[in-house]
Amino acid sequence: MSTSEHGKHTPSVTMRDVAKAAGVSVATVSHVVNDKAGARIGAEARRRVQEAVAALGYRQNALAKTLSQGTSRFIGLVADAIATTPFAGQIIHGAQDEAWKHGYVLLVANTDGNTAVENDAIAMMLEHQVHGILYSTWYHREIVVPEALHQTDAVLVDCFADGSGLRSVVPDEEQGGRTATEELLAAGHRRIAFINTTTPSPAQSGRLAGYRSALTAAGVGFDESLVFPSEPAQEGGYAATSRVLASGATAVFCHNDRVAMGLYDGLREHGRRIPEDIAVMGFDNQDVIAAHLRPPLSTVALPHYELGAAGVRVLLGIEEPPAPSLQLRVACPPIQRESI
Amino acid sequence: MSTSEHGKHTPSVTMRDVAKAAGVSVATVSHVVNDKAGARIGAEARRRVQEAVAALGYRQNALAKTLSQGTSRFIGLVADAIATTPFAGQIIHGAQDEAWKHGYVLLVANTDGNTAVENDAIAMMLEHQVHGILYSTWYHREIVVPEALHQTDAVLVDCFADGSGLRSVVPDEEQGGRTATEELLAAGHRRIAFINTTTPSPAQSGRLAGYRSALTAAGVGFDESLVFPSEPAQEGGYAATSRVLASGATAVFCHNDRVAMGLYDGLREHGRRIPEDIAVMGFDNQDVIAAHLRPPLSTVALPHYELGAAGVRVLLGIEEPPAPSLQLRVACPPIQRESI
Structure with a gap:
């Protein structure tokens, strides 16, 4: 079952065919199918064109339209790791939904962080005259901007590059850490441990700052x-169990859900409910x-879907990150379950 | 920072500019940049063109090329749920890598299983003259083929539609179930429980058939x-714990890793290592x-990356699913860790 046997790849119905069937000019067909504002087409002619379009199965050629209009309806999305985490998938999902809403189509490229693949992907997108490119990473971090990215409009998603002049959309790590700690404070805890990551990152410093500020605001000293x-x-969560228990903490804020999952195992082994x-x-x-x-974990959500959607809005000029950071920070909302 | 301020969207260097700089005809430039076989271009002229291309930063317009050649380098991928599972992401990853290898670019659309969005996505892809469409689902199942899919070459990935005439690429559930059971048999187990799903699906019946055939082949009766x-x-895995223990089984094959995760919790509560x-x-x-x-789980892998890659190969006619099923079955390899 080869392509040529199917023979479906050459659009056989042209605007000229539609014009002939409808008994109108090609210009009239063009005005109707492109829904041009200001074109004066009689209701009767419009109806005949629409009927001919339906009867003949005429389909516009988006590429020809792009060329004739000189603007493209593509937005590129370059991701370093779509596949190795469920996170980046949500970024794509959010970006796609928002792009569609505004009549754009997403061109997606996964690079695995490989520079050569990244350059190829960006070059491909430029050749397709993308309106701009979202450059996203699967975890929040500072990046070195690929040179080719400066050849078009670009927005960084879940990453940033200070001094590059590029706008970025990132999760609000500090607010997230504050919110997580506030949830524990609200349940009456005062001695709250924090299992933080050893990896330097905006998540490491931001969540710690949020934890600290929530404790301070509640009159509980930072220890x-x-x-x-x-x-x-x-x-890591499992290995931290004994030290956490020895500290006398009645509550633990974990750097992420995976740490919490390991801590669950450790606490169970120590007979703690x-x-x-x-x-x-x-x-x-x-x-x-x-x-x-077991029990379902109370947590704070990383807003990946919203990061992708906001990235598109920034690219289209609908939303504007504040100067001088040019960073739009997206809130991390609390998700209440049964572990508090 | 709006698009117009950047002013980077109109490619300013044309083939004519390159021809002028290189002192050759536009036709010569076209032959060199399109690398046309059979065109006789002197080495000196070729070098001058290549230098001018580099010096001027000339970039071909992929859309114009598509139109002039009458074939597109797009492959569409319609997915019902990229984002709600890490699985579909791997399908995209495999499809993209394979598409790129053959000079194609993937257009991705996530539909959330919404029929209207699905029709829009397929229409968009047809407008972009895709070479064909991969239609994929995030878990292996039989589908009703969207009408619009018949307007182009289509391959079903991780799903199938008997009698539709469409080729499909699916995981080999039966082999996977057999492999999983064989791993337990090889470790000396004879009384092997199977926690299967209650949801009717190819995974339910296929994994059961594989479990059964492995037991039979090993001379252990199916019970x-x-x-x-x-x-x-x-x-579900947690809730099944007592019944599994009461059966006297020394090993358990779980329908999926999530079930195994719940069973781990149940076994721990019963003090079983x-x-x-x-x-x-x-x-x-x-x-x-x-x-x-804890301990890391021995399992069988669902080959999502390979499903996506094979889907592209089938679409491009590089691989051919066998008649009459038109299903290409991809093997599920064992992953050995520490739970056996």
Whole structure:
């Protein structure tokens, strides 16, 4: 079943065919199918064109339209890792929905962080005359901007590059850390441990700053001995268990849901019940994990869908990140479940 | 920072500019940049053109090229749920890598299973003269083919539609179930429970058939009382624990990794060690979960990346699914960790 056997790739019905069937000029057909404002087409002619379009199965050629109008309806999205995390998928989803809403189509390229692939992807997008490019990473970090990105309008999503002049859309890590801590404070906890990542990142410093400011605002002093640096995965949470329990904390804010999942295992081995003996708060609202732990994990969501959507709005000039950072910060909302 | 301020959207260097700088005809430039076979261009003229292209930053317009050649380098991918699972992401990743390898660009649309969005997405792709469309679902199932899909070459990925005449690429569920069971048999187990899903699907019947055939081939009779229908999530695996233990099974094959994750919790509550007291085998090799349970979960991988890549090869006529099913079945390889 080859392509040529199908023979479906050459559009056979032209605007001229439609004009002939409708008994009008090609210009009239063009005005009707392009829905041009200001064109005076009689209701009867419009109806005849529409009927002929339906009867003949005429379909506009989007490429020809792009060329004749000199503007494209493509937005490019370059992602370093669509596939290795459910996160980047949500960025694509949000970007696509928002792009469609405004009549744009998303061209997606996954680069695995490979520079050569990245340059190819950007070149491909430029050849397709994209309106602009969203450059996104699967976790929030500072990047070195690929040179080719300066050849078009670009917005950084879930990443940033200070001094590059590029606008970016990132999660509000500090607000997220504050919100997570406030949830534990609201449940009456005063001695709250924080298992933070050992990896330097905006998430590491931002969530810590939020934790600290929430404690301060509640009149609970910040106690450095309650911060436990750990590998940001299940293994790190599990390994931190004894130290956390020895600290006398009644609640734990975990750097992410994977850490919380490992801590759950550790607490169980120590015979501690969640939340009766100790409360646990996650971060990320990671699909597949958070809602399905025992008990379901209270957490703070990383707003990936919203990051993608906001990226498109910034690219289209609908939303404008504030100067001088040129960073639009998207809130991380609390998700209440049963671990507090 | 609006688009017009950047003013980067109109390619300013034309083929004519290159020809002028190189001192050759536009036709010569066209032959060189399009790398036309059979065109006799002297080495000196070719070098001058290439230098002028580099010096002026000339970039071909892919849309114009598509129109002039009458064929497009787009392949469409319609997915029902890119974002709600890490799985579909791998399908995109595989499809994109394979498409690029053959000089094609992927147009991706996520429909959330919404019929109106689906029709819009397919229409958009037809307007962009895609070479063909991959229609994919995030879990393996039979579908009703959208009418518009018949207007182009289409390949179903991770789904199928018997009698539709459409070719499909699906995971080999039966082989996967057989492989999972064989791993447990190879470790010496003879009384092997199977927590299967309650949802009718190719995964339900295929994995069961594989489990059954592996037991039969090993001379171990199939015992229906060892099959435990459960919700295919953590909650289902947890709830099945007591029944599985009461059956006297020394090993459990779980319908998927999420079920295994819930079973881990249940077994821990009953004081059973994995794998010393009971072995556990998953299915899916789900990212974020499988490698990070305690102990890391032995499982069988759903080959999503390969499904996407094979879909593109089928669309391009490089690979051909066998008649009469027109289904290409992709193997699910075993992933050995520490739960057996």
